[in-house]
Amino acid sequence: MQDERGLIEEARALGGGYFLLKIAAPLIAAAVRPGHFVMARVSPAMDPLLRRPLGILEGRPPYIWLYFQVLGSGTRLLSGLRHGDSLDLLGPLGNSFPEMPDKRVLLIAGGRGIVPLFHYARAYGERRPLVLLYGGRGKADLPLLERIKSLTLQRLFVFSEDGSLGQKGLLTDGLEKIVREERPDATLSCGPEAMLARLAGLLKGRGLNNLASLEARMGCGFGACHGCAVPTVSGAFRKVCDEGPVFPLEEIQWRT
Amino acid sequence: MADLSVDLGFRTLKNPVITASGTFGYGEEFLPFFDLDILGALVLKGIFLEPRPGNPPPRLHETPAGLLNSIGLAGPGSAALQEIIRRLHARTAVPIIVNVCGENDEEFAEVAAIFSGLEEVAMLELNISCPNVRKGGACPAQDAGHTARLVRQVKDRVRKPLIVKLSPNAADIVAVAQAAQDSGADALSLVNTFLGLAVDLETRRPVFANVYAGLSGPAIKPLALRLVREVCRRAYVPVIGMGGITCGRDALDFILVGASAVQVGTVNFRDPAAAARIVSEIALEMDRLNIKDLAEIRGKLQA
Numbered sequence: 001m002q003d004e005r006g007l008i009e010e011a012r013a014l015g016g017g018y019f020l021l022k023i024a025a026p027l028i029a030a031a032v033r034p035g036h037f038v039m040a041r042v043s044p045a046m047d048p049l050l051r052r053p054l055g056i057l058e059g060r061p062p063y064i065w066l067y068f069q070v071l072g073s074g075t076r077l078l079s080g081l082r083h084g085d086s087l088d089l090l091g092p093l094g095n096s097f098p099e100m101p102d103k104r105v106l107l108i109a110g111g112r113g114i115v116p117l118f119h120y121a122r123a124y125g126e127r128r129p130l131v132l133l134y135g136g137r138g139k140a141d142l143p144l145l146e147r148i149k150s151l152t153l154q155r156l157f158v159f160s161e162d163g164s165l166g167q168k169g170l171l172t173d174g175l176e177k178i179v180r181e182e183r184p185d186a187t188l189s190c191g192p193e194a195m196l197a198r199l200a201g202l203l204k205g206r207g208l209n210n211l212a213s214l215e216a217r218m219g220c221g222f223g224a225c226h227g228c229a230v231p232t233v234s235g236a237f238r239k240v241c242d243e244g245p246v247f248p249l250e251e252i253q254w255r256t
Numbered sequence: 257m258a259d260l261s262v263d264l265g266f267r268t269l270k271n272p273v274i275t276a277s278g279t280f281g282y283g284e285e286f287l288p289f290f291d292l293d294i295l296g297a298l299v300l301k302g303i304f305l306e307p308r309p310g311n312p313p314p315r316l317h318e319t320p321a322g323l324l325n326s327i328g329l330a331g332p333g334s335a336a337l338q339e340i341i342r343r344l345h346a347r348t349a350v351p352i353i354v355n356v357c358g359e360n361d362e363e364f365a366e367v368a369a370i371f372s373g374l375e376e377v378a379m380l381e382l383n384i385s386c387p388n389v390r391k392g393g394a395c396p397a398q399d400a401g402h403t404a405r406l407v408r409q410v411k412d413r414v415r416k417p418l419i420v421k422l423s424p425n426a427a428d429i430v431a432v433a434q435a436a437q438d439s440g441a442d443a444l445s446l447v448n449t450f451l452g453l454a455v456d457l458e459t460r461r462p463v464f465a466n467v468y469a470g471l472s473g474p475a476i477k478p479l480a481l482r483l484v485r486e487v488c489r490r491a492y493v494p495v496i497g498m499g500g501i502t503c504g505r506d507a508l509d510f511i512l513v514g515a516s517a518v519q520v521g522t523v524n525f526r527d528p529a530a531a532a533r534i535v536s537e538i539a540l541e542m543d544r545l546n547i548k549d550l551a552e553i554r555g556k557l558q559a
Contacts, residue, residue: 001288003289003528003529041526041527046321046473046474046502047320047321048318049318049321049322049323049473049474049522049526050316050318050323050525050526051525051526090528216313217314217316218316219316219323219325219525220285220524220525220528222285222288222528223281223285224279224280224281224285224286224524224525224528225278225279225281225316225325225327225525226301226310226315226327226330227315227316227325227327228313228315228316229310229313229315229330230313231312231313235309236309237309237310237330
């Protein structure tokens with residue numbers, strides 16, 4: 001883990017409140033794996049007080065890429081960063097998705113949940129066939145699609161709830177058929193909690209290795225505050241920051 | 257070079273900076289960030305006899321320059337903490353303070369006795385002021401009579417110095433402070449978090465399952481500073497002040513109103529090396545203000 005001052009190389013607005021930052025952060029970039037995240041200090045002042053957890057879209061030393069949606073005061077400040085600005089980062093943090101070199105892997109991404117799965121496909125896609133299932137509310141919610149086309153994927157399925165891009169509907173509507181046709185050994189997923197909860201139901205009992213990356217509000221990002229804990233089916237809590245963010249899908253007690 | 261050392265009467269610290277309970281994990285989490293020997297002391301996250309899962313999410317809610325938390329004292333229990341302390345002590349010489357919790361008076365005394373018997377532990381801090389254990393935020397430190405009974409009961413079972421951590425949510429914190437010191441507390445620490453409330457206008461429900469939560473961070477500093485001053489005016493034992501400290505000047509403010517030492521809390525989440533930075537900043541500020549020894553300004557507020 002590094003406490004590093006990143007330098008913004010490029011800041012791009014992608015529309016729909018989504019932004020992409022290319023940041024020179026050589027120490028973090030050298031250590032990053034798919035699933036890792038950083039804690040970004042969004043303000044030099046004390047408001048907002050806490051850092052914000054952000055998944056790493058890609059790491060190619062000396063750069064990392066962060067992709068995020070403006071949701072509140074912290075991400076709004078991040079969206080104002082420009083070329084030449086600096087950003088204090090702690091990272092890489094958390095566990096990561098295992099490479100699983102001999103397995104057929106289906107990647108399932110809902111909205112901004114694309115981040116760790118894009119990273120996975122970038123890191124491992126050229127070594128073996130990957131299938132990506134990517135869904136969102138509409139076209140504005142899927143601004144990374146052009147960039148996704150630069151990945152090496154065996155197949156790409158796109159769903160939008162309003163039908164403005166790809167097939168109309170929820171990605172979970174198409175899951176059954178895709179699993180039947182693609183016959184994956186494992187699924188890696190990230191997205192809204194409601195989507196992950198539905199996935200847990202749909203994938204249950206199929207004998208697949210299902211791993212999900214969770215999003216959570218965090219106080220510290222490195223295990224000290226216990227603020228990001230989520231309930232598991234055993235009744236115990238697990239910390240998303242240092243025991244995750246990647247967990248077996250079946251282990252989480254979904255609230256929806 | 258200014259002398260940062262602090263004499264608590266029962267023990268000397270090399271500087272007044274102590275990391276606050278619940279904001280510094282079990283110490284180990286911060287080993288990647290700085291040499292813990294830089295600190296005056298550290299307080300571990302509060303501990304009960306048995307493991308506790310803590311409260312359901314959400315556990316955090318950010319406010320302007322502040323943080324509401326309802327962690328619920330999640331923890332591994334006393335047996336597991338002893339192992340953690342041995343591991344930590346093997347890697348650092350910093351004085352370790354155990355933050356002792358209990359569901360009832362007997363448990364407080366039991367946990368205190370366990371850690372009083374542990375060689376690696378320097379002091380105990382009695383956490384009679386956590387607002388996130390009982391619904392509505394009630395805690396023993398809201399009542400002087402209860403505080404007196406509890407402190408006496410714990411003192412009977414321990415040999416190590418006992419710090420009693422007070423609640424800003426008591427109707428009369430000075431009365432509770434007096435009850436604690438008259439009952440044998442070796443030092444007082446304050447403040448724990450202020451009870452606060454966050455609501456969700458969409459769902460018309462409180463943000464936290466426990467309804468109320470504890471507010472910390474820079475937002476509470478003026479409130480904390482006032483209470484520390486009030487307690488220091490009546491205290492004959494050392495007072496450890498805390499509440500929203502983020503820099504060396506903040507720390508010196510608490511010493512000016514009478515605190516012997518300070519605890520640094522929420523800022524550790526934002527800046528994991530903050531406590532080490534604050535030690536350096538205190539030295540720089542003292543040099544700048546031509547203060548050779550903290551005793552020159554301790555309690556010297558002219559009002």
